[in-house]
Amino acid sequence: MRIKNRSVIYYTVSVCCILLLAWISLFTGVKDIRVVDLLGDEDKLMVFFISRIPRTLALILVGAGLSISGFIMQQLSQNRFVSPTTSGALEAAKMGILFALVFSPEASLMVRMFSALVFTFLSSLLFIWFVERVKDKNTVFIPLVGIMFGSILASISTFFAYKNNIVQNTQEWLLGDFSAVMQGQYEAIYIILPIVLISYLYAERFTIAGMGKSFATNLGLSYHTVVNIGLMAVSLVVSASVVTVGAIPFVGLIVPNVVSMLIGDNLRRALPLTAFLGAMLLLVCDIIGRLLVFPYEIPIGMTVGIVGGVAFFLLILKKSK
Secondary structure, three states: OHHHHHHHHHHHHHHHHHHHHHHHHHHHOOOOHHHHHHHHHHHHHHHHHHOOOOOHHHHHHHHHHHHHHHHHHHHHHOOOOOOOOOOHHHHHHHHHHHHHHHHHOOOOOHHHHHHHHHHHHHHHHHHHHHHHOOOOOOOHHHHHHHHHHHHHHHHHHHHHHHHOOOHHHHHHHHHHHHHHOOOOOOOOHHHHHHHHHHHOOOOOHHHHHHOOOOHHOOOOOOOOHHHHHHHHHHHHHHHHHHHOOOOOOOOOHHOOOOHHHHHOHHHHHHHHHHHHHOOOOOHHHHHHHHOOOOOOOOOOOHHHEEEEEEEEHHHHHHHOO
């Protein structure tokens, strides 16, 4: 009962914080827009609906989606340090976009997203296959191998990008940036909404599948089906995010660990708070990036990378004790 009451308090506070941060995000930028301006100034009204609202919605959806993706991967691998950042998923998505552009320079957004989805799903399957077979289940060893795997994929992508003279394009994907998000260019992110619903419905199944194939089978669960659904959900979120706003590190790593420390490991109870905190993290980092060097911007990938890197280091120190 105490945990449930605590969860309700966390949910309430999180929703209030998101609403406040979203309000700040909507009215923060180079163009000074006030509430009264929306009643009569057509230029500011256009900026508000074409740029500010899509950007804020994208921040909330990407933050929620990446956080939930990290929670799913941690459940399936039974490792606190596994996430799209430490499993090579982000690098695989960038490789998928690269190959789409190499074979079809005029590839549409959906073609690039499909290519990123295929590469991300296959790399995630390979990573989970490795986790199942490795004998050393050390908490730090598995994500370090995932980081090495991602570095290999990034090196291959850089090589082909250099051969095809599109290195500059690949560098743009290294840091997430919401400054270019506008109406008509971010709608692919809405795919995160059904993924959140699927994740909630399959919460217990993901937890059981993470306990191992034999355990899941004994409980009458189709292990490979559940794993494939989980990895497909993660791949859809990652590919949609990378195609739309670029790679954003550490969100799926830090937020699930914080939620686990707050309310425990019950995935169904933790998923809503995970989504809320992920959205809050991106909103805060984006607002900071817009204000630090105003009227210029610091890419959100940099601010999240600094915060996430420090948090990752502290988590490793905590687990090592």
